[in-house]
Each structure stands twice: as C-alpha cells, then as structure tokens.
Amino acid sequence: MTQEVVTIENKTGIHARPASIFVQTATKFKSKIQLKAKGKTVDAKSILMIMSLGLVKGTEITILADGPDEADAVKALKDLVDSKFGEE
Amino acid sequence: MAEVIRGKGVISGIAVGKIMLAGQNLDGYLVHYKAGSKEEEKEKARAALTAVAENLRTSIERLKKQGMVEQAAIMEAHRMMVQDPMMEENIMAKIEETASAPHAVLKAAEAQAVLFEQMADEYFAARAVDLRDVGKRVAKFILGVKEPEIGDEKVILCGREIEPSVIAGMPTENIAGVLLGSGSTTAHAVIIAKARAIPTIVGLNKEDRIDKIKDGDHVILDGERGEILVNPSAEERARYDERIRKQQELAAHYAALKDLPAVTPDGIKIDLMANIGSHMDVDNALSYGAEGVGLFRSEFVFMGRQDIPNEEDQFKAYKEAVEKCGGHLCVIRTMDIGGDKPLPYLNIPKEENPFLGYRAVRISLERHDLFLPQLKAILRAGVYGKAAIMIPMIINVAEFKKVKELIEEAKLELAHEGKSYADNVQVGIMVETPAAAIMTPVFAKYVDFFSIGTNDLVQYTLACDRGNASISHLYNHFNPAVLRLIRRTITSAREAGIWAGMCGEMASDPNAAVLLMAMGIHELSMSAPSIPRVKEKLRAVSSIQAKEVLSDVMKMEDADEIKAYLQKVL
Numbered sequence: 001m002t003q004e005v006v007t008i009e010n011k012t013g014i015h016a017r018p019a020s021i022f023v024q025t026a027t028k029f030k031s032k033i034q035l036k037a038k039g040k041t042v043d044a045k046s047i048l049m050i051m052s053l054g055l056v057k058g059t060e061i062t063i064l065a066d067g068p069d070e071a072d073a074v075k076a077l078k079d080l081v082d083s084k085f086g087e088e
Numbered sequence: 089m090a091e092v093i094r095g096k097g098v099i100s101g102i103a104v105g106k107i108m109l110a111g112q113n114l115d116g117y118l119v120h121y122k123a124g125s126k127e128e129e130k131e132k133a134r135a136a137l138t139a140v141a142e143n144l145r146t147s148i149e150r151l152k153k154q155g156m157v158e159q160a161a162i163m164e165a166h167r168m169m170v171q172d173p174m175m176e177e178n179i180m181a182k183i184e185e186t187a188s189a190p191h192a193v194l195k196a197a198e199a200q201a202v203l204f205e206q207m208a209d210e211y212f213a214a215r216a217v218d219l220r221d222v223g224k225r226v227a228k229f230i231l232g233v234k235e236p237e238i239g240d241e242k243v244i245l246c247g248r249e250i251e252p253s254v255i256a257g258m259p260t261e262n263i264a265g266v267l268l269g270s271g272s273t274t275a276h277a278v279i280i281a282k283a284r285a286i287p288t289i290v291g292l293n294k295e296d297r298i299d300k301i302k303d304g305d306h307v308i309l310d311g312e313r314g315e316i317l318v319n320p321s322a323e324e325r326a327r328y329d330e331r332i333r334k335q336q337e338l339a340a341h342y343a344a345l346k347d348l349p350a351v352t353p354d355g356i357k358i359d360l361m362a363n364i365g366s367h368m369d370v371d372n373a374l375s376y377g378a379e380g381v382g383l384f385r386s387e388f389v390f391m392g393r394q395d396i397p398n399e400e401d402q403f404k405a406y407k408e409a410v411e412k413c414g415g416h417l418c419v420i421r422t423m424d425i426g427g428d429k430p431l432p433y434l435n436i437p438k439e440e441n442p443f444l445g446y447r448a449v450r451i452s453l454e455r456h457d458l459f460l461p462q463l464k465a466i467l468r469a470g471v472y473g474k475a476a477i478m479i480p481m482i483i484n485v486a487e488f489k490k491v492k493e494l495i496e497e498a499k500l501e502l503a504h505e506g507k508s509y510a511d512n513v514q515v516g517i518m519v520e521t522p523a524a525a526i527m528t529p530v531f532a533k534y535v536d537f538f539s540i541g542t543n544d545l546v547q548y549t550l551a552c553d554r555g556n557a558s559i560s561h562l563y564n565h566f567n568p569a570v571l572r573l574i575r576r577t578i579t580s581a582r583e584a585g586i587w588a589g590m591c592g593e594m595a596s597d598p599n600a601a602v603l604l605m606a607m608g609i610h611e612l613s614m615s616a617p618s619i620p621r622v623k624e625k626l627r628a629v630s631s632i633q634a635k636e637v638l639s640d641v642m643k644m645e646d647a648d649e650i651k652a653y654l655q656k657v658l
C-alpha cells in the first residue's frame with residue numbers, strides 16, 4: 001500500500017474536466033486506487049464518486065493505491081494534482 | 089402506393105428527405121415503451137451503456153480533430169459517467185424497482201443529479217445538468233430515439249416534442265423539414281423553423297399518427313397541404329418533382345434579390361428588417377437580405393426555464409444578436425408576457441382576459457427585479473453595435489416616462505458596477521394599442537421611434553380576437569379604422585423627425601407594404617423569408633403611383649373592398 005497527501009490548488013477544484021483526467025490516469029494502472037477526502041474514501045476510477053466529493057480548491061486529499069504498480073500510480077496522480085491539471 | 093399521413097401544415101413548402109427521429113422530451117416514448125423481463129432489461133441497459141460510450145468516443149475524436157478541445161473534454165467526462173461503475177450499479181438497482189431499463193436509467197441519473205445539486209459549491213451543483221444529459225442519452229438509445237447526427241444527407245426531423253435547441257443547433261442546410269407531434273403552432277421549435285423557412289407539419293400526436301413514421305423512412309412532406317407521403321413510389325415522387333422545381337425557381341429568383349436595396353423606381357428607400365425569436369436566428373435573417381432586426385422577441389429568453397434569467401444570460405443573447413447585425417439596428421423588445429404565456433417564476437394568476445390584463449410593460453414596471461436586469465443587459469449589448477429598446481403595450485405617456493427613469497437607474501447601476509454600456513441606445517414604443525396610436529403626436533416628443541405592432545393593434549381596435557376562427561372575417565389590417573391609426577402614427581413620426589416602422593404581420597403583405605410606403609413609413613420588419621417578396625413589390629411601384637392608390641384607398645369604406653382593389657391595381 002502506497003499513499004500520499006496532496007492539496008488541490010487549481011482554481012475551480014476537481015470539476016468535470018479535471019475529474020475526467022484524474023480518472024483516465026487512474027484507470028491506466030492495475031492497482032486498486034482510492035481517494036480519501038472529507039472523511040470519505042471512494043474509488044478513484046469512478047468519476048461520479050470523485051465528483052460527488054465536491055473537491056474545491058484548498059481541499060486536502062489522500063491518494064491510496066494497492067497493487068503491482070501502486071508506487072507509479074500514486075506518483076502519477078500526485079503529479080497531476082500538483083500540476084493543477086494543466087489549468088491556469 | 090405510399091401511405092399518406094395528415095397533420096396540420098404550418099410552414100409551406102415541399103421537402104424530401106430521410107426521417108430522423110429527434111424527440112427530446114421522452115415522456116411520449118416512455119409511455120409507449122414495452123419492457124421485457126428484469127434480466128432482459130438489465131441486458132438492454134448494459135448494452136446501451138456500452139454503445140453510448142462508443143458513440144461518445146467517436147464524437148470526441150471528431151471534436152479533437154476539429155480542435156474543439158474544451159468540448160471534447162466535457163464529452164469525455166460524459167463518457168466516463170456513462171461507464172462509471174457506480175452508475176451501472178445504480179441502474180441495476182433501479183431496474184429491480186421499476187422493471188424498465190429506460191425508466192431506471194433516467195431515475196438513476198436523476199438521483200445522482202439531485203446529490204450534485206445539494207452540494208454547496210455552485211460549480212458542482214451545476215454538474216447535475218451533465219448527469220441528466222447523460223441519463224437522457226442512454227435512455228434515448230434504449231428507446232430507439234436517435235441523437236440528431238449531422239450527416240451529408242438532408243433530414244426531416246420528427247418527434248413528439250423537439251427541443252428548440254435541437255433545430256437551432258443544426259445547420260439550416262441539413263434540415264429539409266420538421267414533423268412535430270404536438271399541435272402547437274407557437275412551439276419554439278415551430279417559430280425557429282419559421283424563421284428559417286423550413287417546411288413544417290404539426291399535430292401528429294393525434295391518433296398516434298406519428299408512430300407510423302419510422303427512423304430512416306424516406307418521405308415527401310407537403311407543408312401546404314399538411315400531407316406526408318411515407319416511402320413514396322417513383323411515380324409519386326415524379327408528381328412532386330414539378331412542384332419542387334417551381335419552388336426552387338422561386339427561391340433562386342428571390343435569392344437574386346438578396347443584395348438589392350428595397351428602393352422604389354423613384355428612389356424612396358425602405359429598410360426591410362427581420363423579426364426574430366432568438367439570437368440564433370440572426371444569421372438566417374441576414375441571408376434573406378434583412379438590414380438588421382426590427383423585432384427581437386425577448387420573451388424567449390424568459391420562457392422554458394424555472395427561474396428569472398439573470399443579466400449575464402440575457403446580455404450574452406443580446407450581445408450576440410447585436411454583434412451579428414453589424415452596423416444595422418437591432419431592436420430588442422422588452423418582455424411581452426402575460427397570463428396567456430404563464431411563467432412558473434412569475435406567479436401570474438389565471439386571468440379572465442389576459443390580453444387586457446397584467447402583461448408586458450405593466451409587469452415590467454412593477455417587477456424591477458425582472459426589468460432592471462433586462463434593461464442593463466440591453467444597454468451593455470449596445471456597446472457591440474446598434475441596439476434599441478422597444479417597450480410593448482404602452483397606453484399612456486406616464487408609463488413611458490417611468491421606463492425612461494428606470495433606464496437611467498439601470499445606467500447608474502452599470503456605472504457603479506464598472507460595466508461598460510452604450511449611452512445612445514434608442515428607446516421607442518410599440519404602437520399596438522389604439523390609445524398609443526391616437527396619442528402618437530404627444531408620444532413623439534419623448535420617444536426615439538414608433539414601431540407599429542399590427543397583430544395587437546388590429547385585435548384591440550376591432551375588438552376582435554385574432555385566434556377566434558368564427559370571427560376571423562372581421563380581423564383585417566385593411567380595416568379603414570386601422571389604416572387611419574397607422575397613418576396617424578407615421579405622420580406623427582414624420583412631423584417630429586423620428587422614424588416609424590412596423591413589426592406586425594401586415595408588414596409582410598406586399599400590397600400593404602406599398603400603402604405603408606405611400607404613408608411615409610421608414611422601416612418594415614417581418615419574418616425573414618417574407619423579405620424578398622415585399623422587396624420585389626416595393627421595387628416595382630413608384631411612390632407617386634403608391635400615393636394615388638393610397639388616396640383612393642382612404643376614400644373606401646370597407647376592408648374587403650380595399651383588399652380587392654389593391655389586388656386589382658398592384
């Protein structure tokens with residue numbers, strides 16, 4: 001199990017477009033990936049679950065991965081959040 | 089022999105094409121849906137999810153190729169919602185409850201949408217729209233309702249209800265005709281079709297006639313007779329070819345007039361402008377040679393929604409229209425709504441006599457929460473071209489003075505908010521009550537223009553409901569009383585040095601146009617496809633001849649006599 005804490009920095013939070021990029025990235029990996037925020041843990045490969053968390057700018061999230069490529073998965077997703085999903 | 093289906097033809101012309109089912113309101117389809125066993129329904133839902141995701145993938149590729157990256161990203165989000173594990177789980181659970189795949193899909197999407205709506209953040213709350221859209225897409229697939237896909241072939245759109253955005257969203261050259269289940273001739277879809285001269289037949293819900301028309305059927309649509317020939321034989325097709333040829337000849341003849349001005353042989357120029365219902369109609373109006381917009385019916389911005397449209401939404405619509413008019417004028421009529429067109433957020437009680445009731449400017453002057461944002465939006469749009477404000481249903485000068493005060497207030501607010509606006513937007517009134525027409529010499533001191541709304545002016549002057557078939561013989565714009573009110577209005581404008589125009593049905597009657605030209609009118613505004621025929625007439629009759637005709641007409645005592653006389657001499 002690998003995990004990493006990141007803060008959402010892009011202006012509009014994880015709305016439809018960033019959420020879709022996030023899920024697209026997550027589904028590339030074989031590991032089971034979860035996202036923990038606001039006291040809930042959800043499947044990081046479900047766009048609906050991620051969007052239903054309502055992740056706005058400044059929210060702290062934890063990315064957890066468990067499986068053969070867990071380290072790469074967490075790194076890729078963390079980089080994505082850190083890059084503000086290419087916005088701004 | 090092809091089967092002939094009859095409806096009510098509302099926009100004439102003959103169209104030939106392939107049927108594309110395009111119902112957006114699914115209620116009619118849901119009622120007729122026959123569900124199988126729960127297992128079958130689950131299988132249908134799964135298959136639909138896969139197929140819709142695949143269709144979306146194709147669209148996304150196309151959008152990317154066209155460089156529409158943002159749209160592609162949104163579609164990508166939709167695709168992921170369709171393939172979301174939670175979505176499928178919820179749909180399966182709903183099938184257990186409802187035993188119907190399309191109902192289950194819509195309910196699952198709705199439940200998720202409601203969850204989104206409850207979120208505090210406005211942006212996420214707004215994503216509920218995406219979910220409902222996705223739900224509809226999948227349900228449509230199961231119900232066999234096609235998404236309008238733009239191909240090379242001309243299509244005839246057919247549906248129990250068709251959302252105006254579907255027609256508006258397709259290029260005119262791709263839509264040959266429209267077949268509508270509901271019988272309303274004032275449905276937004278019909279009004280948009282009218283502005284684009286697309287042959288249209290309505291009222292096909294009667295006896296479920298619309299169900300006889302299947303997706304992909306080849307049909308001939310005769311908008312004049314209200315007849316639809318499904319899968320016609322070669323001989324039947326040939327019979328229509330001659331009529332289609334004549335129609336094309338006329339269209340080509342009119343197209344040749346497009347860039348010519350509406351000038352009489354002795355040099356009197358009349359501005360011919362278009363009546364539009366949406367900012368999306370402007371391009372089409374210009375293609376008929378319209379020199380701007382003489383009537384933008386802003387109530388469409390208010391209809392079909394659950395809340396008051398805000399200043400920003402209105403601004404976008406007006407700005408686009410004003411911008412597209414280029415250097416020409418774009419006259420925006422403020423909200424003309426009353427008890428006959430109820431809006432959920434206005435709470436107007438049902439009235440005995442809505443045409444004489446709480447409507448139009450009477451509402452605007454009381455509901456500043458509606459009126460100010462509209463005025464501000466128009467003033468802001470004025471920055472992008474030449475906008476004008478037109479006030480409907482005015483009966484006295486005091487009302488107009490109040491309107492002017494509110495316009496000043498709107499300007500002050502805009503200045504405070506640091507938003508740019510146009511200071512020189514013309515403000516005029518629609519002359520559509522006998523009271524206003526009689527008082528035009530006084531109004532002329534305050535207004536920048538008059539635009540005569542004949543539909544209501546005839547109705548109010550003659551105390552004659554224009555929708556009542558049993559008294560339709562009384563409703564006539566050539567009635568001498570009506571002609572006198574019109575002449576008075578135009579003369580008042582001329583004497584005060586302001587302009588007078590007309591934006592009612594009468595303006596699209598070529599013979600009437602000649603009389604109006606003789607009276608000294610400056611501008612005529614009509615549904616765009618009527619422009620060429622009016623222009624042709626004006627270019628053929630000199631103002632000297634027209635004045636002689638007018639002088640004869642003003643001596644006549646009867647509307648039918650006038651009409652017959654004009655037909656004879658013009």
